[in-house]
Amino acid sequence: MSKMRAVQATGPKAGLQIVERPVPEPGAGAVRVKIGACGICHSDSMTVEGHWPGIRYPRVPGHEIAGVVDATGPSVTAWKVGDRVGVGWHGGHCGFCDACRRGDFLSCRTGEIPGISYDGGYADYMIAPAVALARIPDGLSEIEAAPLMCAGITVYNSLRNSGARAGDVVAILGLGGLGHLGVQFAAKAGFMTVGIARGKDKEPLARKLGAMHYIDSQSGDPAAELQKLGGASVILATVTSGKAMSAVLGGLAVGGKLVVLGAAADPIEVPPIVLIGGRRSIAGWPSGTSIDSEDTLAFSVQTGVRSMNEVFPLPRAPEAYARMMSGEARFRVVLDARG
Numbered sequence: 355m356s357k358m359r360a361v362q363a364t365g366p367k368a369g370l371q372i373v374e375r376p377v378p379e380p381g382a383g384a385v386r387v388k389i390g391a392c393g394i395c396h397s398d399s400m401t402v403e404g405h406w407p408g409i410r411y412p413r414v415p416g417h418e419i420a421g422v423v424d425a426t427g428p429s430v431t432a433w434k435v436g437d438r439v440g441v442g443w444h445g446g447h448c449g450f451c452d453a454c455r456r457g458d459f460l461s462c463r464t465g466e467i468p469g470i471s472y473d474g475g476y477a478d479y480m481i482a483p484a485v486a487l488a489r490i491p492d493g494l495s496e497i498e499a500a501p502l503m504c505a506g507i508t509v510y511n512s513l514r515n516s517g518a519r520a521g522d523v524v525a526i527l528g529l530g531g532l533g534h535l536g537v538q539f540a541a542k543a544g545f546m547t548v549g550i551a552r553g554k555d556k557e558p559l560a561r562k563l564g565a566m567h568y569i570d571s572q573s574g575d576p577a578a579e580l581q582k583l584g585g586a587s588v589i590l591a592t593v594t595s596g597k598a599m600s601a602v603l604g605g606l607a608v609g610g611k612l613v614v615l616g617a618a619a620d621p622i623e624v625p626p627i628v629l630i631g632g633r634r635s636i637a638g639w640p641s642g643t644s645i646d647s648e649d650t651l652a653f654s655v656q657t658g659v660r661s662m663n664e665v666f667p668l669p670r671a672p673e674a675y676a677r678m679m680s681g682e683a684r685f686r687v688v689l690d691a692r693g
């Protein structure tokens with residue numbers, strides 16, 4: 355039996371260890387993916403730190419996967435060996451629950467997530483349900499595609515479902531892993547794109563990524579600055595601070611929406627009157643399904659949107675994970691399984 359490398363968490367806060375495992379065989383409805391690259395997402399800490407309830411160890415983290423179909427299980431007809439595929443947060447759904455019967459696969463009661471429900475992408479191979487696969491177009495390398503499978507789809511899919519129309523003022527709060535992609539997608543989608551971050555020094559980056567305006571949230575009132583531009587139809591909140599989100603709410607235009615992507619621990623504080631008079635709203639958004647990922651990859655090829663990555667070879671996964679957790683990475687950390 356042939357062997358592969360895998361990087362696994364053995365328990366909550368037990369760190370990551372590199373082990374040798376047998377190469378797995380795909381069952382019915384599933385494929386084996388030979389992994390080329392896997393992005394490291396902050397949500398991987400759910401597995402490594404043990405925050406996800408009921409997780410079973412050992413578990414291989416990773417849900418930003420890019421690779422090639424290497425074997426197909428029984429009853430898989432739409433995919434064949436050699437297809438380039440990605441796997442993201444949407445790792446499978448039951449097809450039978452009320453949400454699935456309404457076509458809302460991401461809200462499936464027993465929905466699966468790679469790296470949490472089953473072994474994910476910190477390895478040479480993984481098994482994935484065929485419904486979780488997104489086709490990777492020519493023109494995107496595996497390293498380029500991987501971070502688009504979670505960070506990319508989350509900002510792209512939330513923006514295109516936000517109700518904002520071309521020409522509207524759309525602000526991206528935060529210029530990190532999600533935000534640096536959010537600015538690019540917003541600009542390429544034709545929004546009047548505003549970058550908001552702390553400090554004057556982020557302005558050149560925001561403008562390079564396509565922002566037409568930049569607001570330094572430290573040097574003044576970001577809500578007032580947004581109102582000077584007419585108010586934002588959408589503010590995409592990629593930061594992990596409820597306080598920072600609260601500070602920009604007053605910058606929403608009439609009918610505007612704060613779209614929350616960053617899982618902040620502290621609450622968002624909002625004076626009810628801000629919501630009532632101007633019909634403003636606050637909503638969250640969770641990534642998307644495999645076909646939304648495929649759309650994200652296609653749009654990225656079409657428009658040139660790319661994640662800025664720090665790349666580590668697979669055996670250095672513990673160091674790469676620590677780099678992601680430090681918050682210092684510019685901007686996504688990606689494991690190269692070919693390295």
Ligand SMILES: [Zn+2]
Nearest residue numbers: 395397504505
């Ligand atoms: Zn993620």
Ligand SMILES: [Zn+2]
Nearest residue numbers: 448451454462
């Ligand atoms: Zn379901």
